[in-house]
Amino acid sequence: MIKDRLKIALWLSIGMFFVPTIVWAQVIITGTVSDSYGPVIGANIIEKGTTNGVISDINGDFKLQVSNTKKTIIKVSYVGYKDKEIPLNGKVKFHINLEEDSETLQEVTVVAYGIQKKETLTGAISSVKTDALLASPNASVANSLAGKITGLSSVQNSGQPGAEDPKIFVRGVGSLTEGGAAPLTLVDGVERNFYQMDPNEIESITVLKDASATAVFGVRGANGVILVTTRRGTDSRAKISLSSSVGISQIAQWVEMSDVYTYAQLYNEQERNDGREEIFKPYDLDRFEKGDNPIMYPNINWRDYMVKTASIQAQHNLNLSGGTDKIRYFVSVGFLYQDGLLKDFGTNDSYKYKRYNYRTNLDYSMTKSTTLKLGIDGIVGDRQEPTNTNIWKDLSISQPFSGPGLVNGKPMTSKEHYSSILYRNPFIITYGKGHSNNVANTMNLDLHLVQNLNFITKGLSVEVKGAYNTDYSVITIRRGNIETYTPYFESEINGSELNVGDSDFNYNIVHRISGINSKDSWEQNNNRGRNWYFETNARYNRKFNNHNMGVLSLYNQNKKYYGPCAKVRG
Template sequence: MIKVYVNPGGVLWKSKDTQKTDRCKSWFSLFLILLILFPCSMLKAQTTQVTGTVVDDAKLPLPGVAVVVKGTTRSTQTDGDGHFKIAAQKTDVLQFSMFGKVTTELTVNNKTSFDVRLEASDFTSETVQFLYGTHKTKTFSGAVATIKGDDINTVGSPSSSNALAGRLLGLISSQSISFGNDASNFSLRNFSPVIIVDGQVRDIDQINTNEIAEISVLKDPASLAPFGMRSSDGIIVVKTKSGSAQKQTISFSAQGALQKPTYLPKYLDSYNYAVLSNEAARNDGSTAPYTQADLDAYKNGTDPNGHPNVDWLKLALKPTYNFTRYNFNATGGNASARYFVSLENMNQGGMFNVGSQDYNTNNDYNRYSFRSNVDVDIDKNTSVGLRLAGKFEKANSPGAGISSIMSALKSTPANAYPVFISDTTLLGGNSFYNGNIYGLINKTGYNRENRRTAFVDADINRKLNFITEGLSATGSVHYTSYYSNTVFRSRSNFAVYQLTVDPATKNKTYQQFGTNANYSSSNSYGNSFSRRLSFDGGLAYNHSFDKHGIDATVRYTWDQYDIGTSLTHAYNGIMGRVSYDFNEKLFADAAFSYQGTEQYVKGSRYGFFPAMSVGYDLAKEDFLKTSGINQLKFKVSGGLLGFDRASNYAYQPYYTSSSNAYYFGNSGTAMGGWNEAAIANPNITWEKSKVFNAGIDARMLNNKLGVTVEYFNKYRYDVLQTPGTSNTLLGLSYPDENLGKYRHAGIELGSDYSVRLGKVDLSLAANAQLFDSKVIFQDEVNRPYDYQYRTGERVGQPFGLVALGLFQSQAEIDVSPTQFGVALQPGDIKYKDLNGDKVIDDNDVTAIGKKSAPIYYSGSLGLKYQGFDFSAVVQGVANKDFFFTGINAWEFQNNGVSAGTVQNLHLNRWTPETAATATYPRLTYGTNVNNHRTSTYWIKDGDYLRVKNVELGYTLPSSASNKIHLSNFRVFVNAYNPLTITKLKDMDPEALFNFYPLYKSYTVGLSVKF
């Protein structure tokens, strides 16, 4: 039976049966849409069978070459011996294409057999996607990394950002959260880059991987300067797919995956918890809280109510949870109009073990997305494009909130309370623990957030050849709208019970804590919304004169962003870029922007950001033409970039009203009024960076081997920071000022190799990034010792105490300096007295940890053999350390109540018996003033190597797929995050201290083309 519960405001929640019915309706509607949008046409002309063989430069057969009748959906692939067979008409054109080979076209005419040789392609014939247009790679003198969308669309993750891990030189991707549309944090040369999708600043995770045509990572100043005061941290440019002039092609893909956490903490059972609790209490000079009878009961499990032993992680979290994704694409068109359409549905199951209630409290995530990209040539001189896209998301969660549940899992020991009182349905609990974890998941209702995002991009291009050959006018407008509303059907409290048994009468008493509150029934609309509107327009010029080529553009740009009820933030200005090349041997790029924002005082709102790059391809010289070197490009660039980090209208004073603003001698009674809440800084401005980049791009061995070396040096100044000195008499904090000066430098190394070995196609790639930084100036408080200043250290260098190990005896303590005025015991951490005053205090804090930055590296492997394909991507970090502190590391926080878990790592604590092998200090209850401090004792080795993605696929031979009326049929299995090699045993090295665990995913999928 289908049940729908309503109130005067509409449907609040539905039963599971209703949800299933809605999903069926959605898929039926989707099927009808596909039937309407993509009618199939029948081939009517008479055809004949064309056969042939395709070989490479060495005359070896090439399997897997795509053979397409141009302008139709008819296609096939060569078999293991390079043979092909396809139906064609005599007027048809056969197109032969393969990655790493030059695409070749041949007209059938009256021939029925062909011998085709595909030459190795010149990788430098590709183009780089810029902010406003493209640039030939072979004449590009900047620093860029690119990847095609088809290389990332089978990764078993709902996030596009996760799919980029380990694939682009210079871009570091670290997975950060793991719920629903989870994401990765990007770091590009130590900074968070701006992401631009189809011409507007957007989140890359707002589009799915099947929509992406190409991603370019811009790193050099000449490429970045057109973005003005938002350019210094780098830019990721994402271009979505467009249609092509061919008959309609429909593709469908389906993926199903099982996901599981990469790592979960290992908390001790009740018996070991009680043993360590007694030990900690004795160390503190207190009475042991557990008797021998308690220990026996925990060990034997004879009293589940009074002495419970609950594995909360096992109770709360499922061992695996599901992930599915379905995608339909259609593309086609003719010489005048082209289209690309995409529809996708993605579902990620929740990881909580939920009960059998009629409503869903799990953290499920569901997403529908669509895209329609259309390009039309109105006439031979005018073309327009329209890109429409949308995303509809539904994120469900328990009413208590995910973070509250995960926090409870980290802070509730196994013996805190039973899940249920035996032989009852009463939730266990007590005065200290009144939030039963099972109840938090199942008895607090649910919250359901519905999110809608819409994207509109329109552009027009008009050739102005009647003025001069190569001149054109162009303009575009971009709009993004985001809106969400949350349905709350939750309750703030529920009752828990503690059972007591009278030892004489055996009578049971159930003591109640808390009350069973009513479920709320409220809709909260418009709790989050944002809009962004952008426009750019100008002139472009592209023309060649004999051996000289010029490509130039100048544009006006305007971008406005509104979020919620906050004040508008906008940028506008002009940008220009000109590129010149001589015979593809000497080339140069110059770019600038003059941009401003209302966030600064009038008269100081605009800045000028120029940059230039030059390049020289030595391989074009005659003396190297027979050397086997296909490209040897030297390049250098430099420029001034900016970044706007100021808070809104920081140049203006800020006032607020208060009921107790002033005291005018009215017997100490406060009077209402307005008072200054923040001091203005009328001189505040944007941060600036002088950036230098130099590099070498080389390709050798008939383009089989490629090597890239990049060096960059960035000097940042006018960096906003809080002044180190202030006057407390003002009663307010000083505003941020442009005081900081920093230097960042590094080297990027990349290589790729592709070769054919017999019938096997092999491709390899490796990247490494070595970055470092230095604080040139930082306005600091006066410090008593030079070793305490941050200036001169690495940016972000941690400071703390230098640990000398653990005290082993009272005699050692007696001859050592005092430490923070506390009574020390053997097993406490011993610190180094840096200033020699025989007292350990904050004056002994200094720079600790590694003085050089981590080294990031990645690699990939690709293999193809006849219909089989295999790929793998790994990434890793070396020279990295981190501090293992807080609730994730320290024992019995909050005196063992409400944050009092202990883990396996605490078993190796210091005792007189384990003094020689202990890796953890003596145990204490709550915060230990001496031990629980930032020091070198808590530094752990954060190096790791992680297999990010492994995939094995098989493509059915065209002779077989054609029999079932398909042009392509492929099945694959994929593993995401399947293996990590690290010295860490107590957490995931990629997501330290996350409340929500990262996951590994095992996927089975298929893709077909019609």
């Protein structure tokens, strides 16, 4: 038996010695990348399926070490050119000629007061289309630009429903203040805010980043320019689009807080170290540890008690587009709803936001050379928030023994002998104290006439544009005052002393109003504003062989009116 095992082991050893070992040899390939004009500098040459790659040098030459297999393929790419895949097939030297991607180069991009083909662009310009904006369903479309445009940064300071608009900077903060570093924002050529627009209405967003791209705007374009172009109808059959999205918002992570027993022990230790009398007696500590009297000795995690696990965000849009060679149309209506993470408790003192968007764009070809464009759009937003604007701070610093919350529908505070160390009870100062509603209504009207003058000379045209913008907001603040209650031991009411060593006792909740139940009040502030914009220009765009010529003569002006603020109280 032992001899047989030795034979098997010997044969295995001999077999392993003669098993062929496969060694993947490496080979260096070289080549040159060029186009119809000469060497291509900075082209990417990558071994397909790997991250192994190099770029071509100033002469278009490259050198790359790849696996020497028949299946190896190298991929060559460069902006504005079609990608090329080349199998090795045993070759080690290549001459690669790239072809221009005419579709990409012929694509037009919105620039200052017009459009331009990508192949003729010299300034630093980036743009995103509708699909990219819809990929991330943000309540504020400005937040969808983060990470999609090089050189653009956005800072969002709040996640409150209806207050999520970020601060946007193009190539950093170039002024002494953040307000002075904000870029100029134009919607269809008129200075407007686009943050609360429905992304389904937007055709593209273009960011002009350097001096050559923003020069026509003068000093107002010093911090960059954001151009928003809305969607318009085309000569086609009617298209109806309905889209809906529902999302869930959650708090990613809370900082863990101590329970009431740990808090009381540490606070007593602090008092002893400072030479003061302990606040929490042994009987208090015993109740906190056992948790057998949650009303007199509460242990409340206010975050769990007052904050929802998740909230809902829903966005819906219906749009219609189409037209003929004479008239083209785009009509869109949208609705957004955001629920806050703060629980309601039947008082309606929580966070909510509703937004209604509408837009109509019409293009009417009056003659073969004359086009009239009409645009009407608006936004109606209704934002609600509690009067306690420090609620999130209060949730973080309020003690777990500051109250038991709602008991039999009555808001309870904590025992009076804790008053010297209590910060505040977040439940008492939030619910029943009122809330505010901010209803903002914005409406815009555009009228744009384009006259083609090709009958005089090809490429010549004149345009006249007028816009009227109006906004009206009503802020209603409703304040209330509710009765709050403090629990007492029954023995305290009867005048007898409480035997702190006896855990077998009865207690009653004594309703004591901690304040006067004053009459509810409300206050309303009305604000209004309006402005108009006028622009006229003559432009000449012409291509002569391989040369492009563009001339623009433009005049514009705007005027703003500020209406009086009205305040009403009741």
